[in-house]
Amino acid sequence: MHGRVKVKSTAQQEEEKRKEREKKLKVYLAARDACFSKRKEGIWDEGALQVTQQLLSSNPDFGTLWNYRRETLMHLETVRDEDEVQKIYEAELSFLESCLKVNPKSYGSWHHRGWVSNRLPRPDWARELGLCDRCLSLDDRNFHCWDYRRVVVKMSGVPVDQELAFTDRLIGSNFSNYSSWHYRSTLLPLLHPESPEEPAPPPRRASSSPPPSPQSRSHRVCEEQLLKEYELVQNAFFTDPNDQSAWFYYRWLLGRAEREEIISCMFVSREEERVSVAFSRAVNSAGLLLVLDGQPQRVEWRSVHPRFKHSPVWICDLAPGTISDVTNEHNLTVHWMEKHTHRDCALYTGRTESWCRDSATDQELFRSDLSVEKTSVLQSELQSCNQLRELEPLNKWCLLTIILLMRALDPLGYEKETLAHFQTLEVSRAKTRPLDAEQEVGSLTSSFSFFLFSPSRQEVDSMRSAYYGDLCSKFMIENTILKMEYAEVRVFSISDKSLTTLCHLDQLLLVTHINLSSNQLHRLPPQFAMLQCLEVLEANNNSIENLEGVYHLPKLEEVLLKNNKISTLADLEPLASCPKLKRLDLRGNPVTQVANVEAELTALLPSVVDLLL
Amino acid sequence: MQLDKHADYIAAYGSKKDDYEYTLSEYLRMSGIYWGLTVMDLMGQLPRMNRQEIIDFIKACQHECGGLSASIGHDPHLLYTLSAVQILCLYDNVDALDVDKVVEYIKGLQQENGSFAGDKWGEIDTRFSFCAVATLALLGKMDSINVDKAVEFVLSCMNFDGGFGCRPGSESHAGQIYCCSGFLSLTGQLHQVNADLLGWWLCERQLPSGGLNGRPEKLPDVCYSWWVLASLKIIGRIHWIDKAKLRSFILACQDEETGGFADRPGDMVDPFHTLFGIAGLSLLGDEQIKPVNPVLCMPEDVLQRRDLQPDLLS
Numbered sequence: 033m034h035g036r037v038k039v040k041s042t043a044q045q046e047e048e049k050r051k052e053r054e055k056k057l058k059v060y061l062a063a064r065d066a067c068f069s070k071r072k073e074g075i076w077d078e079g080a081l082q083v084t085q086q087l088l089s090s091n092p093d094f095g096t097l098w099n100y101r102r103e104t105l106m107h108l109e110t111v112r113d114e115d116e117v118q119k120i121y122e123a124e125l126s127f128l129e130s131c132l133k134v135n136p137k138s139y140g141s142w143h144h145r146g147w148v149s150n151r152l153p154r155p156d157w158a159r160e161l162g163l164c165d166r167c168l169s170l171d172d173r174n175f176h177c178w179d180y181r182r183v184v185v186k187m188s189g190v191p192v193d194q195e196l197a198f199t200d201r202l203i204g205s206n207f208s209n210y211s212s213w214h215y216r217s218t219l220l221p222l223l224h225p226e227s228p229e230e231p232a233p234p235p236r237r238a239s240s241s242p243p244p245s246p247q248s249r250s251h252r253v254c255e256e257q258l259l260k261e262y263e264l265v266q267n268a269f270f271t272d273p274n275d276q277s278a279w280f281y282y283r284w285l286l287g288r289a290e291r292e293e294i295i296s297c298m299f300v301s302r303e304e305e306r307v308s309v310a311f312s313r314a315v316n317s318a319g320l321l322l323v324l325d326g327q328p329q330r331v332e333w334r335s336v337h338p339r340f341k342h343s344p345v346w347i348c349d350l351a352p353g354t355i356s357d358v359t360n361e362h363n364l365t366v367h368w369m370e371k372h373t374h375r376d377c378a379l380y381t382g383r384t385e386s387w388c389r390d391s392a393t394d395q396e397l398f399r400s401d402l403s404v405e406k407t408s409v410l411q412s413e414l415q416s417c418n419q420l421r422e423l424e425p426l427n428k429w430c431l432l433t434i435i436l437l438m439r440a441l442d443p444l445g446y447e448k449e450t451l452a453h454f455q456t457l458e459v460s461r462a463k464t465r466p467l468d469a470e471q472e473v474g475s476l477t478s479s480f481s482f483f484l485f486s487p488s489r490q491e492v493d494s495m496r497s498a499y500y501g502d503l504c505s506k507f508m509i510e511n512t513i514l515k516m517e518y519a520e521v522r523v524f525s526i527s528d529k530s531l532t533t534l535c536h537l538d539q540l541l542l543v544t545h546i547n548l549s550s551n552q553l554h555r556l557p558p559q560f561a562m563l564q565c566l567e568v569l570e571a572n573n574n575s576i577e578n579l580e581g582v583y584h585l586p587k588l589e590e591v592l593l594k595n596n597k598i599s600t601l602a603d604l605e606p607l608a609s610c611p612k613l614k615r616l617d618l619r620g621n622p623v624t625q626v627a628n629v630e631a632e633l634t635a636l637l638p639s640v641v642d643l644l645l
Numbered sequence: 646m647q648l649d650k651h652a653d654y655i656a657a658y659g660s661k662k663d664d665y666e667y668t669l670s671e672y673l674r675m676s677g678i679y680w681g682l683t684v685m686d687l688m689g690q691l692p693r694m695n696r697q698e699i700i701d702f703i704k705a706c707q708h709e710c711g712g713l714s715a716s717i718g719h720d721p722h723l724l725y726t727l728s729a730v731q732i733l734c735l736y737d738n739v740d741a742l743d744v745d746k747v748v749e750y751i752k753g754l755q756q757e758n759g760s761f762a763g764d765k766w767g768e769i770d771t772r773f774s775f776c777a778v779a780t781l782a783l784l785g786k787m788d789s790i791n792v793d794k795a796v797e798f799v800l801s802c803m804n805f806d807g808g809f810g811c812r813p814g815s816e817s818h819a820g821q822i823y824c825c826s827g828f829l830s831l832t833g834q835l836h837q838v839n840a841d842l843l844g845w846w847l848c849e850r851q852l853p854s855g856g857l858n859g860r861p862e863k864l865p866d867v868c869y870s871w872w873v874l875a876s877l878k879i880i881g882r883i884h885w886i887d888k889a890k891l892r893s894f895i896l897a898c899q900d901e902e903t904g905g906f907a908d909r910p911g912d913m914v915d916p917f918h919t920l921f922g923i924a925g926l927s928l929l930g931d932e933q934i935k936p937v938n939p940v941l942c943m944p945e946d947v948l949q950r951r952d953l954q955p956d957l958l959s
Contacts, residue, residue, distance in 0.1 A: 218814050280846070495851055
């Protein structure tokens with residue numbers, strides 16, 4: 033079905049072809065019917081092997097015929113002696129080898145080979161490994177072969193370092209070697225597991241989240257080996273900067289350690305009599321327990337939006353009167369039972385709210401603490417990548433990697449350079465800057481030369497400009513969170529940063545004021561409802577048309593949405609769930625042109641006293 | 646775009662039963678019928694197909710064990726069990742089957758580590774995990790298997806690049822990623838996906854021609870307009886693809902002479918690529934085509950009838 037070129041031919045050629053196909057069809061049907069009728073009669077002998085052989089050589093995807101062969105082989109096992117069985121199976125392996133020569137990518141053939149190897153009285157794993165070597169030398173991206181190799185390696189106990197050396201050879205000699213790098217990613221953690229100082233993962237129960245696969249976490253490789261691996265990868269992409277595999281692999285190496293599973297923040301409010309809890313990852317509410325002054329509470333946990341059965345933020349409401357009296361002090365604890373962890377929060381007399389949290393820095397959320405050696409290695413790699421960039425200014429892998437290295441080393445320190453590199457990557461989204469009158473005259477000639485000679489205006493990777501926009505937004509949000517924490521305030525301000533998306537909203541549970549003005553946001557997604565402390569939302573001058581996430585925000589009083597794309601009254605319905613909303617600025621939105629809009633909004637949002645249309 | 650020509654191509658496809666290529670593909674006939682019917686339904690042309698003949702065919706393909714085969718006389722397998730149930734959903738005639746037996750068949754194929762074998766001969770592949778839960782979701786019987794264990798197995802197939810392969814340790818591949826994303830959607834576990842990392846790997850499938858490949862350094866193919874695009878839709882990152890360029894690539898894969906789509910411009914057409922070309926265009930927002938569900942590759946209205954709305958990340 034794949035790769036069959038359409039060839040034009042004359043009427044006579046068509047007729048000849050038709051006759052030939054008719055003939056082939058007859059032959060095929062006869063063979064097929066012979067197999068089916070033999071099988072129906074329950075014949076499991078060498079004859080069965082013969083008739084199926086004919087068809088399978090050219091049609092190895094005809095699964096039922098492999099099944100018939102297997103039935104036959106299993107039957108022969110019972111009526112022949114061990115030596116004969118060994119011979120029969122070895123003949124089977126020969127047959128399979130010829131099938132694989134014709135079609136090296138048939139699931140049926142590879143599965144059958146694995147089945148045969150498993151049943152062979154005396155399997156020859158060295159031979160099987162040799163087959164894999166040969167097959168991979170013809171096509172080192174054949175995943176069927178790689179998967180079979182992994183079985184052979186496991187069954188015959190080939191040492192991990194031998195397989196690592198095998199990947200070394202392939203990577204050293206070949207261009208298209210993603211499969212080899214992938215294999216390395218699975219081998220390294222086995223050979224060089226995480227250091228013994230790392231805390232043992234807590235015992236897991238059947239219902240809890242499954243263990244992360246070893247291949248997905250690069251930190252599970254000891255640092256010494258990791259640094260050697262950086263060098264290896266660097267050699268690869270400097271030798272051939274257009275070979276993507278090495279760059280993908282490198283990004284994995286730069287990845288951070290898995291987060292400790294904790295309750296990252298707990299917020300208690302007397303007014304709403306509510307407890308809001310943020311976790312280090314999305315969780316299910318089963319297994320959460322709230323204890324108040326030593327007494328377990330019967331509460332119902334809810335996520336911030338009905339959409340989410342798994343969420344990093346959960347809320348529960350206490351029975352009325354439980355903590356409302358400000359003269360009472362209370363001690364609250366949330367237990368995350370599955371992870372054997374908990375968080376305490378004391379609500380003092382005279383205080384209307386309280387919280388307890390680990391900062392993003394404490395959690396090494398956006399940046400890991402690096403050892404001196406690692407810092408030094410990464411810095412020199414950054415230098416080398418910058419040198420490469422001079423030689424290959426259009427290589428987007430290099431640019432992106434420079435950005436990732438800067439994030440790893442110093443996210444705040446490199447913010448300006450990071451933004452500049454993103455501009456280069458996503459050039460089709462470059463902002464236009466208004467020219468003043470003086471410049472206009474000269475601008476025609478100067479803009480020509482700008483296009484012709486300025487490398488930063490050329491297409492680096494405009495197809496993926498939306499990806500880069502979102503990635504840059506993510507990094508700017510991370511930086512803003514870090515700055516907010518250093519300043520020890522609850523105001524999150526990120527305006528005029530070309531934000532295309534929002535993320536890390538689970539880190540903003542305590543934020544009271546948010547300024548998202550002058551960006552490129554299209555919506556405030558359901559996750560926005562995690563901002564349980566929000567009082568003022570400023571998001572003027574965006575392209576917002578969806579307010580799903582402005583949902584049950586108990587403290588929200590002011591919403592400023594001037595110059596957005598809110599077009600219908602239905603778009604504003606989520607706001608009705610915010611009981612304290614007093615001020616709403618909708619100027620410059622299409623919805624202001626809807627008939628009778630003022631009356632409709634007054635009915636929809638009765639708490640709003642200051643409505644700007 | 647030539648929807649009428651494509652409909653004519655599919656309508657005529659099955660009628661040439663003495664065609665050599667058609668016969669050679671008998672081993673996957675049930676899936677072939679599913680591809681043809683689904684694309685016809687997406688184009689609003691399902692009535693042109695022979696409903697009763699197909700339902701009778703399906704009935705004749707259900708085996709005693711409950712599983713369905715690709716064709717009469719062939720052995721049952723999860724792949725064709727799913728295709729059969731999908732077809733019966735299109736025709737709103739699921740009770741043509743012994744549903745309990747189908748469920749029993751699927752249940753019996755789950756292994757201790759949560760994985761699924763394709764049939765009694767034991768081939769393990771995340772494709773089969775998808776087939777199992779998709780079939781059960783369509784039948785409303787997901788609780789008959791050990792879902793937690795099934796999830797555990799699929800997650801153990803997650804790789805360094807955020808993608809998924811056939812088995813633990815297997816390289817990431819767009820087809821497998823589609824199956825695993827679909828699986829995690831149906832089992833309510835999409836939050837376990839690293840959407841940013843996987844989304845990046847997926848959007849890097851787009852080549853300068855605008856077409857998508859299935860993994861790094863491979864050629865573009867119209868069927869990846871489905872596997873990659875649907876995966877991106879499921880994980881909420883479909884906007885990371887250049888839609889206009891992809892659309893032109895897909896349209897270039899049409900054969901204006903015969904109707905239908907080929908894997909690449911200039912190649913021979915077939916129903917498989919025709920479905921995925923049309924389905925890809927639907928995901929891209931083409932208003933001439935019915936909305937397609939990215940998890941199950943079936944018209945959304947059919948799933949609404951089954952009251953099935955799998956999660957998608959936003």
